[in-house]
Amino acid sequence: MAELKNDLILRAAKGQSVERTPVWLMRQAGRILPEYRAVRNSLSGFKELVETPELAAEVTIQPVDILGVDAAIIFSDILVVPEAMGLTYEMVEKKGPWFPKTISSENDFANIRVADPNELDYVYKAIEHTLAGLNGRVPLIGFAGAPFTILCYMVEGSGSKTFSKARKMIFQRPDLAHKLMDMITETTISYLHAQVDAGVHMLQVFDSWAGILDKDLYKAFSMPYLERIADSLSSRVPLTLFAKGAHFSIDDLASTSCRTIGVDWNTPPAYARAQAGPDKTLQGNLDPTVLYADGKEIAKHTIKMLESFGSEKHIANLGHGVYPDTNPDSVKIFIDTIKSYEHDKNQ
Numbered sequence: 001m002a003e004l005k006n007d008l009i010l011r012a013a014k015g016q017s018v019e020r021t022p023v024w025l026m027r028q029a030g031r032i033l034p035e036y037r038a039v040r041n042s043l044s045g046f047k048e049l050v051e052t053p054e055l056a057a058e059v060t061i062q063p064v065d066i067l068g069v070d071a072a073i074i075f076s077d078i079l080v081v082p083e084a085m086g087l088t089y090e091m092v093e094k095k096g097p098w099f100p101k102t103i104s105s106e107n108d109f110a111n112i113r114v115a116d117p118n119e120l121d122y123v124y125k126a127i128e129h130t131l132a133g134l135n136g137r138v139p140l141i142g143f144a145g146a147p148f149t150i151l152c153y154m155v156e157g158s159g160s161k162t163f164s165k166a167r168k169m170i171f172q173r174p175d176l177a178h179k180l181m182d183m184i185t186e187t188t189i190s191y192l193h194a195q196v197d198a199g200v201h202m203l204q205v206f207d208s209w210a211g212i213l214d215k216d217l218y219k220a221f222s223m224p225y226l227e228r229i230a231d232s233l234s235s236r237v238p239l240t241l242f243a244k245g246a247h248f249s250i251d252d253l254a255s256t257s258c259r260t261i262g263v264d265w266n267t268p269p270a271y272a273r274a275q276a277g278p279d280k281t282l283q284g285n286l287d288p289t290v291l292y293a294d295g296k297e298i299a300k301h302t303i304k305m306l307e308s309f310g311s312e313k314h315i316a317n318l319g320h321g322v323y324p325d326t327n328p329d330s331v332k333i334f335i336d337t338i339k340s341y342e343h344d345k346n347q
């Protein structure tokens, strides 16, 4: 594999010193770029792009070329895991994911299985194509959804403001919720190992719906599975846990073997650091809507963020994925502000 020319993000994740703070954006490979939309519009839909390794690699590399980020994230979706387990999804234009079949009772388990990681071969091929195209310019991040967030989609069948069906299962049939997450966890662990075998340099686990639980429920229904994933993979590559909305569980996340904890924009950096302790790297956390402001304002908020996290053990990012109608020039201002910022290391 090509030697990395820029390994800032890996060093920051490992807690080593860096010349400057590294930066990437969640959802950087996507609709903000006209170049992405051009590829996407030439196809039958989102899934064809995900399942065509050459094209998935092309859109993975676009933000590295166009925006100058310090890492690429493989173009795919967290929903390929439930699909490999037996629940196919459709990506409905302007609405989001939809599952024709869901899990609501014991009988529905007849439709699903722990997936053979080879079923996601197109992802590993996309990783190989991406690594060849990157030629060591920046590291490549692999990812998966957290078992709890995947359960939300498998039970609910689509996005939801409340995910009340998933929460209902936790209270009415906690045994089924655990059984389902056990199967998702097993699938996810072998899937992430296969991504590392294919060459990704680091991993991120997205628990996008963590914030619909409280601390005790999160501890009982999400943490055990995150722990299993982190324990199995973090000796191979640095692993990031991003539990959106779960500022109340940062201390629990910090007790796992992950290297980095994602911080959403609602959480003050100083609070995140106090909860996480001194050892972990933190990633985040600019409010994505700051990128709708003018350039001066974007730079001001970005510098404030950099100062709040400090010069080490920080990977700059937004507090959640970049919104699709964000101007790429504004994203550039965010990135360039970070790249040119010099921390006062005497403080």
Ligand code: CP3
Binding pocket: 025, 026, 027, 028, 029, 030, 031, 040, 046, 073, 074, 075, 076, 077, 078, 079, 091, 095, 096, 097, 143, 159, 206, 208, 244, 321
């Ligand atoms: O650039 C990247 O971050 C890599 C690619 C990536 C996508 N989805 C591509 C995508 C990643 C890391 C994801 C993760 C993902 N997918 C999450 C976790 C992160 C988060 O945002 O909380 C979740 C919850 C999903 C599920 C999902 N996929 C939803 C709810 C939607 C519809 C909403 C939307 O943003 O359109 C998707 C579709 C999706 N996944 C798109 C992209 C680029 C847009 C589809 C399109 O191009 O038409």
